[in-house]
Amino acid sequence: MDLKNLTVRGHRLTGKNILAMLIFLFLATAPIYMSSFRVNMLGKYMCFALVALGIDMIWGYTGILSLGHGVYFGLGAYCMAMHLKLEASNGELPDFMAWSAVEKLPAFWAPFHSSVFTICAVVLIPVIFAAIIGSLTFLNRIRGVFFCILSQALSYALATFMIGRQEYFGGSNGLTSFTTIFGFSVNSPTTKMVLFYFTLVFLIGAFALCTKIVNSRVGRVLIAVRDAENRVRFTGYSPAVYKVFVYCLSAALAGIAGALYVPQVGIISPTDINIAPSTEMVIWVAVGGKATLVGSILGALVVNFTKSIVSEQFPDIWQFFIGALFIAVILFFPGGLISIKDLPAKVIGIIRKKSSKADAADTAAVNADAREPKKDPKVSRTPVGKGGSV
């Protein structure tokens, strides 16, 4: 029967899935034809793409603009950095603590000796923090611009806190000079390669997970929350619970991204988690294409890659190019880079419209003395009349 036709969506995603596969293929083969310097850069961008995926879930699908995902990125990153720092210090006090005249390792640093604890903390600490913040805000129905400002303040607060706690978190220098990760040298090419592919696996896994969620009914509820939250509530769902869920999910992705970022880049500092980088994360998604998942990955990769290339070529004026890119995307592709695929259809549409207008003008001229000369062909095409006549 036609029951099968009712399962919708799925088929609309195939084009995007192909694009995703191409991106993953490109990333997987990059080490073959790219210098290790570039590959390392790509590794970093994949971490950003991981964050962008989470932001797409909460902003693109659920309509909650969070300008504070640097917080969750930072929490994950700092957890990992603390472990690496302890590994590098060989049982002694980390160097920056000694400079700040700290005599004993603070108690909350101690568990980070354990790599198992660290791996758990990287996900759990951001998630727990997000659950607390999310429950406080969403259950109290704080939304829209108020949540936006709150999230931004949050990232500023965390960055300020990290800067102020020189003796615990290295202040504005952050945490750096790592030597090994789980016993392997961070600078060896093999470790770097392993980390690169590890990040790629996480990115693909996260993409698969998010796709699954978006295609499940949860995805539909999230979109519904975006469109008409009150209707969702009076359809019997608790919007706050769904919001907390997606907020925690995006925090987990950001935390993992942060943890993968640290060993590849070798440093995490408050500048990486402050307002500016947090806002930039949202820009990646906007440039790539909201509510498309693959668009956010594309956006994170393209923006950051462009940024690196342009800044190498034009060290003085590169920011203008990036600004121009943003403006161009917003002006010409409000749906993000992903909507470029609609361009041919759009152009054809415009041409058709023009010619049909000409046709209409012709027929109008012919029917000049008919009683109903103003029958726009467009009106009859809209399906309004169809269902109304039941």
Place this chain on the structure above:
Amino acid sequence: MAEAVPVLEIRDASITFGNFRAVKNVSTKVYENEIRFLIGPNGAGKTTLLDAICGKNRLSGGNIIYRSEGEEYDLQKIKENKIVNIGVGRKFQAPSVFTGLTIFENMELAVVRDRSVFASLKSKLRKQEIEDIKHQLQFVGLYEMRNEYPTVLSHGQKQWLEIAMLCVSKPKLMLLDEPVAGMGRRETQRTAELLKIIQNNCTIVVVEHDMQFVKEVATLVTVLHDGELLCEGTMDEVSGNQQVIDVYLGRGGE
């Protein structure tokens, strides 16, 4: 049939916003399969009362009792989304559907019983649920358009979609706020037919200004004025009441 136990019982309900008393000591009982209309001039407190039933507003005095399947609930103590889950459906005045989802997907969200995150992650629609959606959409004449987005619908069709979403979740009590506002005569006619069919399985409370529509479908009419219950009875009784004529009907059912 029920031994005359009201589905909805409003006891001495008052609602206050700051110093303003929007609803003053209103009491009424609505019985099973009734279509009850709340009418009255603007600002009489009709929508406010409806909001209180579905949990959007809280009462400052009195209580609202809802009975379903032998259970008795004090709606004051239950969260909005839980109220829906015990069988009270609400439709607001402005049509509100999910424009980012297809018509079928709109219905899907309404049809499922378990609305937790976990259930939404795992479960697929059951055959029966798909049949229900199909039946309901055919009922309002939107089945052919099920894979389209609601943005293509006319105002009246959006209202019907929303009513269909309510119906498919099989409420025991349906609260409608001006369902025919902005509809043409034919659409209104059709909505009246819909309500009469829905009535067989459901009790309906409607706020409405369209008197012809009220005449057509009302079982009983409750007239509110300045937050107070003015009178209650069949449409004929009410329209013969001098007080009602003075404050409302005589003014052309504003």
